Amino acid sequence: MPLSTPELGRSARKRKLILEAATTAFLNRGYDGTSMDDVAALAAVSKPTVYKHFADKERLFYEIVLATTEPMSDLVRLIADAFGDTRHLERSLRQFARQFISALMQPRVLRLRRLVIANAERFPEMGRAWYAHGFERALAALADEFRRLTDQRLLCADDPLMAANHFVGLLLWIPVNKVMFSGEAGTSSAAELQHYADAAVGAFLSAYGGRDQVTHQR
Amino acid sequence: MPLSTPELGRSARKRKLILEAATTAFLNRGYDGTSMDDVAALAAVSKPTVYKHFADKERLFYEIVLATTEPMSDLVRLIADAFGDTRHLERSLRQFARQFISALMQPRVLRLRRLVIANAERFPEMGRAWYAHGFERALAALADEFRRLTDQRLLCADDPLMAANHFVGLLLWIPVNKVMFSGEAGTSSAAELQHYADAAVGAFLSAYGGRDQVTHQR
Numbered sequence: 001m002p003l004s005t006p007e008l009g010r011s012a013r014k015r016k017l018i019l020e021a022a023t024t025a026f027l028n029r030g031y032d033g034t035s036m037d038d039v040a041a042l043a044a045v046s047k048p049t050v051y052k053h054f055a056d057k058e059r060l061f062y063e064i065v066l067a068t069t070e071p072m073s074d075l076v077r078l079i080a081d082a083f084g085d086t087r088h089l090e091r092s093l094r095q096f097a098r099q100f101i102s103a104l105m106q107p108r109v110l111r112l113r114r115l116v117i118a119n120a121e122r123f124p125e126m127g128r129a130w131y132a133h134g135f136e137r138a139l140a141a142l143a144d145e146f147r148r149l150t151d152q153r154l155l156c157a158d159d160p161l162m163a164a165n166h167f168v169g170l171l172l173w174i175p176v177n178k179v180m181f182s183g184e185a186g187t188s189s190a191a192e193l194q195h196y197a198d199a200a201v202g203a204f205l206s207a208y209g210g211r212d213q214v215t216h217q218r
Numbered sequence: 219m220p221l222s223t224p225e226l227g228r229s230a231r232k233r234k235l236i237l238e239a240a241t242t243a244f245l246n247r248g249y250d251g252t253s254m255d256d257v258a259a260l261a262a263v264s265k266p267t268v269y270k271h272f273a274d275k276e277r278l279f280y281e282i283v284l285a286t287t288e289p290m291s292d293l294v295r296l297i298a299d300a301f302g303d304t305r306h307l308e309r310s311l312r313q314f315a316r317q318f319i320s321a322l323m324q325p326r327v328l329r330l331r332r333l334v335i336a337n338a339e340r341f342p343e344m345g346r347a348w349y350a351h352g353f354e355r356a357l358a359a360l361a362d363e364f365r366r367l368t369d370q371r372l373l374c375a376d377d378p379l380m381a382a383n384h385f386v387g388l389l390l391w392i393p394v395n396k397v398m399f400s401g402e403a404g405t406s407s408a409a410e411l412q413h414y415a416d417a418a419v420g421a422f423l424s425a426y427g428g429r430d431q432v433t434h435q436r
Contacts, residue, residue, distance in 0.1 A: 017403035024423065030250070030336075032248070032250045032251070032362060033250065046219075073403070094403070111339075114335055114336065114338070115338065117332055117335050117336065117398045118248075118332065118335065118336030120398060120399055120400060120401045121401040121402065122401075124400050124401035124402075124403045125405075127398075127399040127400050127401060127404075128399065128403070128404070129402045130376065130399065131395070131396075131399040131400065135395070135399075151390060159417070162417050163421075164416075165391060166388050166391075166421050167391045167416070168350070168391060169387040169388050169389075169391025170384050170387050171387075171389065172387070172391070173383060173384075173386065173387025173390070173391055174387070176385050177349070177353070177365070178349075180335045180338060180345075181334060181335065181338055181345040181346065181349040181353075182342050182345050182346045182349065182350060183338045183339040183340075183345060184339065184342075185342045185346070186342075186345075186346070199377070199380050199384075200384070203381075203384050203425040204425070206424060206425040207421040207422070207424040207425040208421070208424070211305070
């Protein structure tokens with residue numbers, strides 16, 4: 001007998017509660033430190049209910065990790081909107097770099113990054129999927145913009161995807177490593193992030209600025 | 219009564235065996251997955267012997283993590299030797315970039331990086347110490363060289379430490395992330411590493427090449 005609408009609604013609500021509880025538990029305690037009992041307790045549902053929705057802890061882990069790539073869609077939109085006014089490429093790039101670095105340096109994003117890295121050897125497909133659905137989408141969108149700007153001779157990027165990786169590497173290498181190795185104590189201040197963003201844009205434009213991009217001075 | 223020399227020698231040998239066994243165990247099974255029993259079994263010593271040398275698992279973990287920054291000394295020497303012949307800066311930089319990327323992309327270095335990142339929230343001092351003794355020493359040595367090359371007008375780096383971070387970010391962002399997120403399946407081939415190294419040097423010299431550095435062409 002098919003479920004009636006209220007039952008479906010209740011089931012979906014419970015599933016959502018379980019996913020939220022699992023995200024909290026995995027981010028706080030890691031994969032090994034989290035049990036299905038913990039998740040059930042935190043979601044205030046019974047353990048059989050957890051197992052009805054998710055066959056095992058591994059399946060639940062995959063699901064919550066992949067769900068967290070959703071906010072990347074906002075970043076991809078940010079990229080598409082960032083370079084509309086190309087009369088002031090340096091200004092646009094600077095503003096975009098500041099927004100991008102703030103978005104990726106959110107504590108929750110960084111804790112998730114740590115969780116994925118910690119478990120990538122055990123669940124390589126999960127890590128690959130997370131990177132592909134998340135970060136690579138942003139890199140591809142950025143590469144598209146750099147290709148367009150190269151066509152307009154505002155940038156000079158023969159390999160736009162490499163240029164996108166270089167942009168992000170210049171921007172994120174310092175602050176991401178600081179947090180990855182020092183935990184939350186290594187969090188950069190807003191002023192530091194802004195300084196890294198501006199320095200990255202300066203270096204990037206010196207490396208990849210096009211012939212018709214004249215506003216930039218090193 | 220002080221220990222006689224043979225007893226001291228035996229004690230030091232056992233300590234070394236324990237450290238080697240612990241390194242293997244932590245790298246393969248992570249911090250949570252490793253017990254003092256595992257370490258004793260792997261080192262073929264008794265559990266009281268392990269505790270005689272290391273008060274607890276945390277102390278043992280710190281010790282092995284910090285011991286692994288030793289090979290960084292080789293990298294620092296590599297940096298000091300890399301820019302002797304500045305007549306061909308681009309060639310020297312390219313050769314150095316290839317050596318540096320190979321050294322840092324060794325599976326053991328990457329597994330250790332993963333281990334430190336996985337536990338940095340729990341042991342932030344350990345992560346900070348590892349980064350300071352390891353990576354920051356290399357960055358400082360590189361910054362010294364960039365400062366000297368800037369004085370010779372071969373580079374133009376107002377902030378040599380930022381330039382060193384940019385160099386390393388351009389070089390390592392892509393291949394390190396690939397491995398961090400995909401596990402060993404994400405290991406780059408030697409040819410790919412060489413390509414990343416050359417592209418990074420090209421971008422770096424376009425960004426930071428000095429007035430008298432004329433051999434480079436984009």
